[in-house]
Amino acid sequence: MTSPIRTERHDNVLVVISDNPPVNALGQAVRAGLKDAIEEAMSDDAIEAVVIRCDGRTFFAGADITEFGKPPVGPNLPETLDAMEASDKPVVAAIHGTALGGGCEVALACHYRVAVPSAKLGLPEVKLGLIPGAAGTQRLPRLVGAEAALPLVVGGNPISARKAQGIGLVDEIVGEDSLEADAIAFAKSKIGQPVPRASEGTANGDGVRDPDLFDRFRASQARKIRGFDAPNAAIEAVKAAGTMSYAEGVKKERELFTELMSGTQSAAMRHYFFAERAANKIDDVPKDTPLIPIKKVGVIGAGTMGGGISMNFLSAGIPVTILEMSQDALDRGTGTMRKNYENTAKKGRMTADQVEQAMGLLTPTLSYDDLADCDLVIEAVYESMDVKKEVFGKLDEVVKQGAILASNTSYLDVNEIAAATQRPGYVVGMHFFSPANIMKLLEVVRGEKTRDDVLATVMKLSKTIGKVAAVSGVCPGFIGNRMLSKRQEQANALIMEGANYWEVDEVLLDFGFPMGPFQMGDLAGIDIGWHRDPSKVTTVREALCAVGRFGQKAGKGFYDYDEARQRTPSDEVKQIIADFAAKEGKEQREILKDEIRERLLYPMVNEGAKILEEGMAQRASDIDVVWINGYGWPLYTGGPMFWAQTIGLDKVVEGLEKHDLPVSNYLRERSAGSGKFD
Ligand code: 3H9
Numbered sequence: 001m002t003s004p005i006r007t008e009r010h011d012n013v014l015v016v017i018s019d020n021p022p023v024n025a026l027g028q029a030v031r032a033g034l035k036d037a038i039e040e041a042m043s044d045d046a047i048e049a050v051v052i053r054c055d056g057r058t059f060f061a062g063a064d065i066t067e068f069g070k071p072p073v074g075p076n077l078p079e080t081l082d083a084m085e086a087s088d089k090p091v092v093a094a095i096h097g098t099a100l101g102g103g104c105e106v107a108l109a110c111h112y113r114v115a116v117p118s119a120k121l122g123l124p125e126v127k128l129g130l131i132p133g134a135a136g137t138q139r140l141p142r143l144v145g146a147e148a149a150l151p152l153v154v155g156g157n158p159i160s161a162r163k164a165q166g167i168g169l170v171d172e173i174v175g176e177d178s179l180e181a182d183a184i185a186f187a188k189s190k191i192g193q194p195v196p197r198a199s200e201g202t203a204n205g206d207g208v209r210d211p212d213l214f215d216r217f218r219a220s221q222a223r224k225i226r227g228f229d230a231p232n233a234a235i236e237a238v239k240a241a242g243t244m245s246y247a248e249g250v251k252k253e254r255e256l257f258t259e260l261m262s263g264t265q266s267a268a269m270r271h272y273f274f275a276e277r278a279a280n281k282i283d284d285v286p287k288d289t290p291l292i293p294i295k296k297v298g299v300i301g302a303g304t305m306g307g308g309i310s311m312n313f314l315s316a317g318i319p320v321t322i323l324e325m326s327q328d329a330l331d332r333g334t335g336t337m338r339k340n341y342e343n344t345a346k347k348g349r350m351t352a353d354q355v356e357q358a359m360g361l362l363t364p365t366l367s368y369d370d371l372a373d374c375d376l377v378i379e380a381v382y383e384s385m386d387v388k389k390e391v392f393g394k395l396d397e398v399v400k401q402g403a404i405l406a407s408n409t410s411y412l413d414v415n416e417i418a419a420a421t422q423r424p425g426y427v428v429g430m431h432f433f434s435p436a437n438i439m440k441l442l443e444v445v446r447g448e449k450t451r452d453d454v455l456a457t458v459m460k461l462s463k464t465i466g467k468v469a470a471v472s473g474v475c476p477g478f479i480g481n482r483m484l485s486k487r488q489e490q491a492n493a494l495i496m497e498g499a500n501y502w503e504v505d506e507v508l509l510d511f512g513f514p515m516g517p518f519q520m521g522d523l524a525g526i527d528i529g530w531h532r533d534p535s536k537v538t539t540v541r542e543a544l545c546a547v548g549r550f551g552q553k554a555g556k557g558f559y560d561y562d563e564a565r566q567r568t569p570s571d572e573v574k575q576i577i578a579d580f581a582a583k584e585g586k587e588q589r590e591i592l593k594d595e596i597r598e599r600l601l602y603p604m605v606n607e608g609a610k611i612l613e614e615g616m617a618q619r620a621s622d623i624d625v626v627w628i629n630g631y632g633w634p635l636y637t638g639g640p641m642f643w644a645q646t647i648g649l650d651k652v653v654e655g656l657e658k659h660d661l662p663v664s665n666y667l668r669e670r671s672a673g674s675g676k677f678d
Contacts, residue, residue: 005033007040012048012191013184014041023061024054026102028073030064031080034106038083038091049187050091052084052110053180058097059119060106065128065270068261077102077134078250081109085197090190094183095119095170098158105132107169108139111195114172114183115161121169122158126230128273129266129636133257137237138249139198144168146207146238150217154225154234168203199246207242214239227512228636229265264646268638272628275621275639279470280459282446283618289456292404294318298374300391302333302364305408306380308436311337312465314358315437321363321370330364337362340437368398376461378430380408388412389420396421404454406430407445411477414447424449428458431478433630434524441630442467443478470625473616479626482611483640486603490661491517492540496581498588499596501558502569507596512634517600519567522557526550543576598655605644605652606664612677613666620677641677649675 004020004027016037018024034052041050054060063077084091084106093099093107095115104121107113115121123132123140131137132153141149148167152159164170174182207213214235218225225231233256240252260266295318299310302324310320314337324330341355363370371377377399379391388407395405405427407417418427429445442462446455455471462469472478477485495501505516515523526541527550534546544550544557549572551557552565559567581588608623617623624639637643644652649671656663670677 001029003033003036004030005037007037009047010184011188012046013187014044014047014050015180015184016041016050016052017055018053018060019055021056023058023098024056024103025062025064025066026060026077026106027064027067030060031075031077035075035080035083038080038087041089041091042087047089048191049089050087051094051180051183051187052091052106053094053183054096056097058103059093059095059099060103061098062101062103062124063133065273068270069267077105078254081105081134085109085111085199087111088195090187090193090195092183092187092190094174094179095121095161096179098122100158101125101132101136102134105134105136105139108136108143108198109134111197112171112186112190113164113169114174114179114186115164115170116176116179117161117173118176119161120158121161121164122156123153124156124158126154126156126228126234127269129228129230129263129269130260131230131234131237131253131257133253133261135199135250135253137234137253138241138246139201140169141204141207141238141241142201142246143198143203145203145205146242147213149204149238149241150214150235153238154217154221154231204242207239211242227634229263230260233260265636268636268642268646271621271638271642272624272635275625275642276468278619279468279622279625280463282455282459282471285452285456289452291460292375292402292453292457294375294404294457294461296321296374296376298323298371298377298399299380300371300377300395301380302330303380304336305432305434305436307333307337307340308434308438309378309380309408309432310362311340311358311437312432312467314361316465317357317361318464319361319363321365321374323365323368323371325366327366330366334359334362334364368394371395372398373400374403376404376406378406378408380432383409383412385412385416388417392417392420392427396423402426404428404457406458408432409445411481413476414445414474415449418447418449425451426454428454429472429474429478430458431472431480433480439630440466440468441480441626442469443480443626443630444469444471445474445478446471447474468625468629470622471618472626473614475611475614475616479608479611479617479623480630482616483604483607483623483627484631486607487600488517490599490603494591494596494599495540495577496584496586497591498581498586499591500569501573501577503591503593504596504600507593508600510593511597511601512637514632518558522551522559522561522567524551525553526557540577540580543580544573547572547576549573595659599659599661601640601643602652602655602659603661604640606656606662606667608641608644609667609670609677610664613664645676 006017008015020030041047091110092112093110096119099107099121123136125132144167237253240249297313297320299306299322302322310322313320344350345355414429418424428450431443433439433441491504501518505518508516527545530545537543549556555561560570611617620641623641627633628635628639653671
């Protein structure tokens with residue numbers, strides 16, 4: 001087998017080049033090749049400096065994740081990097097693309113780093129439930145200081161080459177198109193000078209002088225890192241860089257890394273990494289399916305949903321024509337969009353120019369005719385089949401042939417909507433989640449007649465607008481809301497049987513959800529879909545609406561809210577629920593947290609199994625992607641289906657039986673078989 005590493009000589013500089021598509025992951029062959037190349041440079045007197053660079057789209061994007069969990073084959077990355085750093089001839093990393101994880105650690109082990117302006121550097125290991133494991137947590141703080149290292153190691157988000165230069169991680173920004181030549185020139189300029197080694201740096205002194213730095217940082221991240229193991233380990237490792245010798249610090253890092261690697265959180269998060277990428281692929285749609293160019297988008301409805309959907313495209317530089325029924329509604333909608341952008345700018349995440357650029361791409365209209373030349377039109381109107389059919393009938397008349405017509409419906413039959421047009425092949429569901437400019441999930445609903453090119457285009461487009469897409473077949477509520485309804489059924493039943501509604505919420509908070517079902521109801525508005533007749537009360541929700549408890553927006557729903565939106569359980573609501581339970585003759589009993597958790601979550605897994613059995617989801621991991629991105633299922637459990645496998649499908653079946661809840665044949669089969677869904 002030919003090595004992915006080759007060397008080229010440029011006078012007295014050895015250029016070491018990796019060619020390991022797609023992302024130059026640091027698999028065994030790459031590590032071995034790098035180690036050999038360094039030995040070649042060391043043993044050749046004619047070579048006085050080394051440049052390391054990569055072919056293809058990026059510098060090393062990290063360790064090869066597919067090797068994790070398999071028996072290790074040497075050389076390992078830490079020893080390869082130690083050999084690199086030990087060189088007394090200057091070694092220069094020449095960075096383009098994304099130097100991530102182990103890739104960033106390669107750069108740290110080099111004596112110098114040069115990068116093109118578009119390059120990014122980062123240590124995203126926490127996103128895989130890990131910390132850097134090739135001395136990244138020890139070299140980085142010594143090079144840039146603990147304060148600058150913490151956000152990189154703990155947050156895991158990459159930074160631009162310029163920012164990296166600002167903190168001392170990059171030595172020089174070089175020409176976008178002259179990386180190799182500039183890196184060679186840079187390397188030559190360092191020949192004869194003592195080499196600076198990150199492991200011998202002293203910038204980590206800031207964490208020694210100000211040891212509270214670490215607690216302050218932890219407190220500032222509390223909400224983001226709740227429940228995750230890796231960020232705390234990352235803080236500990238960076239702290240160790242200030243309190244221990246380099247060798248002890250590396251040992252500490254290794255211990256923390258090994259413990260995380262063998263834990264369930266990292267397994268779950270690595271599962272998610274591949275799940276997200278798999279979800280974007282549709283098994284029976286050929287890879288080379290031609291795409292429909294999307295140069296202009298139409299959005300029908302300028303309400304919360306339509307406005308949020310439009311912002312995705314505007315932010316990606318795609319012009320949007322937005323349609324409403326009245327000038328008032330149009331002005332209100334576009335006004336809200338501008339305000340949202342301006343708020344983002346106030347937080348420093350956008351410039352004033354970018355706000356104007358985005359808003360400049362928006363064309364408000366009251367006329368369907370203005371949608372005629374759109375390549376994609378997304379309808380975000382009221383959830384009523386009659387209304388949707390009317391809208392699609394009109395679209396079919398005015399919009400050019402070959403354009404995609406999408407519905408943002410969250411549960412209606414997309415096939416029936418498609419049948420209202422003469423071109424059902426061009427109709428697809430694009431279910432965004434509120435707030436649509438922020439929530440990551442896009443549930444793509446594949447109708448019976450939806451064409452391959454329409455699907456392929458929408459999946460590609462989802463990436464362009466920064467969404468994570470998963471495909472669902474047509475069934476009520478699709479993947480996400482169909483499973484949610486099973487959880488809500490149990491939540492409602494539990495409070496009738498004696499569980500306090502705030503306990504139900506707490507169980508899900510403890511599990512790792514950002515909120516429970518009753519908090520979610522308050523946030524969304526309890527009056528959604530309410531018939532508005534206070535004298536007609538048949539459910540707890542209707543009873544709450546009848547007394548004006550519409551949710552957070554009214555200052556009261558299931559909970560009472562103060563001005564800071566802090567919630568407290570309400571005696572009034574407790575009484576309403578008790579009265580209801582008495583009226584229905586429901587016996588009250590104490591319900592333990594375990595039962596609450598099992599009854600909320602196991603029926604979702606069961607419904608997920610049915611969704612798989614019916615072919616409504618392509619794979620179990622797609623269901624995980626939907627729940628993690630659309631409903632706040634904790635990432636560190638890997639999503640409902642992966643979690644169920646982790647705790648054991650047999651345990652889920654047993655739990656459902658114990659609580660007298662239905663068990664699908666498919667779940668029984670998988671439980672009795674491999675214990676796995678995919
Ligand atoms: C680490 O480094 C640990 C060390 O500290 C310690 C070691 C001792 N390995 O995302 P894309 C595949 S942990 C294997 O669609 P993009 C990916 O599955 C690692 N495979 O492209 C996909 O395959 P397929 C730290 C990988 O342009 C294909 O490449 N590093 C790896 O949208 C294309 O990927 C990270 O966590 C990998 N490391 O984004 C970085 N990376 O085509 C992880 C990708 O079959 N990677 N693949 O579906 C990324 O963030 C993105 O892939 C990247 C490119 C930004 C690089």
